[in-house]
Amino acid sequence: MDQILPVILLKGLILLPNEEVKIELNNKISKDVTSLATKHYNREVLVITPINNLEETPEVSDLPSYGVIAKIKSRIELPSTNVRITLKGLDRVKILKFNNNKNHPDILEAHFTKIELPQLDEIEYIAIIQKLKDLTNEFVNKSPQISNSILNTINTIDDLSTLTDTICSFIPLSFQKKLSYVAEINAIYRAKNLIKELKIELEILKLDDKLEEELTSSLEQNQKEFILKEKIKAIEKELGEYNEPTKDYLTKLDSLKLPKKTYQKIFNEIEKLAYTTDISPEQAMIRNYLDWILNLPWQKETFENNNLTDIKNKLDATHFGLEEIKTRILEYVALKNNNPDLKSPIICLVGPPGTGKTSIAKNIAQALNREFYKISVGGLNDTSELMGHKRTYMGSSPGKIIQGLRKCHSKNPLMLIDEVDKITINYQDDPSSCLLEILDREQNTEFMDNYLEEPFDLSKIFFILTANNLDNIPEALQNRLEIINVSSYTNYEKIALAKKYLIPKILEENNIDNKIISISDEMFNYLIDAYTNEAGVRELRLVLEKIIRKIVLLGLQNNRTKISKIKLKEFLGIPKYEKIINKKYDYAGRINALGISGYGGLIIPVEACIFEGKGQIILTGMLGKVMEESTKVALDYIKSHQKEFHLLDFFFNLKDIHIHFLEGATKKDGPSAGMAITTCLLSLLLNKKINNTYAFTGEITLTGEILKVGGLKAKIIGAYNNNIKRIYIPEANREDLDEIPDAIKEELEIILVKNYNEIFPELFAN
């Protein structure tokens, strides 16, 4: 049978059957509803919760088709004009339709019917009730926030519908879920869902417990440790002594005579160590730190040799030439003998590989009676390699400078910083900038390594740096350095060096006391040309070692083996390098240019050919942009001087010219091939051969002027080593000739050129 009740809309609030809520009403309609219900409907209203609780004034069509009859248990008019009511949910009902109250059109009324509950299986019914009660008991007992008194009510309910609604009123459910409970008329379904919900809640509680347990146990451990440490502290205070390792550190610290601040810092660390436990990671970190800082040569120095003759003998005994660096060392010692406070120079040896930079540095250390330590910085891209890692990083340690000092056990070693031109500088880090700090004589008395965090005096270190190419050293760093150039060796020098130093050294290292090879200068020359290709003598040393090994292996060491080409082939295999000059290239359009590579000076042959075309120029041989441009300059210089060069009949616009630079695998750039290219083109166009023993270097302008070039010394030595007999170089380079050994100047004809027109007549005379 249909019933009618005025409707009260409770936004965001759900009232379940058997549940009681206290609410304060402030809107007029709701207040009117309650007074109407009190007067005419036996204090009953129909409570409806709009599904969308964000909607300010919901439409009737948006309202759900179910509601809960509620009894107004109390109604109090408050002084603020609000009305406070207590509602108790009675029954879920199905709404049939809504209409407005005839007398109070603002009030909504609902026609509804009681829900006929489906028939339930009795056993299932009882079983579900029991299960629900068990789970609820477990849940309430485990939830500290829910009072156990609720269980008294729960345990006395025998009606499934009442039971589910009661449970639903206190377990944590989302608004939407609770709403769907109101809507669900079948108590069995509600019960099943609740069982699932309670199980989830119980799992959550279990997980909470586990976390809680873990947290408490770790707290307990910390507390235990803290209490123990406090106890140890108290005992130590009582006894006035530290444990054994701590004592050792203290004894060491006292023996070091450190600055007060550093002493205090180390002392604090030792004290910290006394209060850490054996297993704590902090202890390992403090010990590591103390082992580093207490084992540094804070005061220890070796006694520097100041005997000039002795030093000179020692340097000459092991190294050929290298006069500039040897003299600089002797100067330093002489000056220091006058002024003991003199700081050592910071020298940078610049030159091709294998020219003895590293080995002379080692030898200088020996001669001066300083320890030697080498730091390779080639490819280094991380400042902390030199400056150390902060102690907070696991496994951190000091940088290479401090590491070297500890290894040397003295604060005045000779440190070789190798390959400074190959430090990698990127946008993140610039290790060369920290070299500035390390090498700065003003600052490095207080060098601060990131790991040590205490200043250490580096001013007693003798620094020698090496580099292959000065251009790659940042200018700020260059300014700190005394640059000493170490140049390529001529064959003549290599032979002397091998005879006097390399061969005796190899024999000595292998315990061979008789001279087992005999090699003429001519054969040595051949050996160097055919089996090595370098500015220094590293390859030569390896080749000589190989020859000596072979002689020993063949049991020939008791006689002097005379080295011949055939023997070399037997010991070393077929020649690896063939000097370009040894072949006859006597055709027009081929000349030799002088070039330079990381390995010193070299000969770059240039070839050109001409064919029918449209005035194009083709360039090959791995050329850089500057070199391409200088080729165009050379060609246009010729075009604009066609008359002087007897080329008036030549039509450039009907021909294509291809110029190729040999040694194609090596990248070539720079303007210095201008004079060579001009000569090559003229040789081709005039069909005149150029002598194969001539070579050229010099930048050319559009007027034929020959401009200064770089690396002349290396180029001249390269030319000489490649059997070149005459070279054409810029007049502007004249002063560079002072550096060229006389032996070379005697054998090599050097022509100085101001303008190309000076050499044209002679080169291309009929």
Ligand code: ADP
């Ligand atoms: P770099 O450091 O310049 O690359 P190294 O010092 O490693 O060259 O020298 C390579 C080898 O050549 C070493 O065995 C070295 O003893 C030898 N060497 C180079 N130059 C000389 C020299 N002037 N006198 C004696 N030996 C030399």
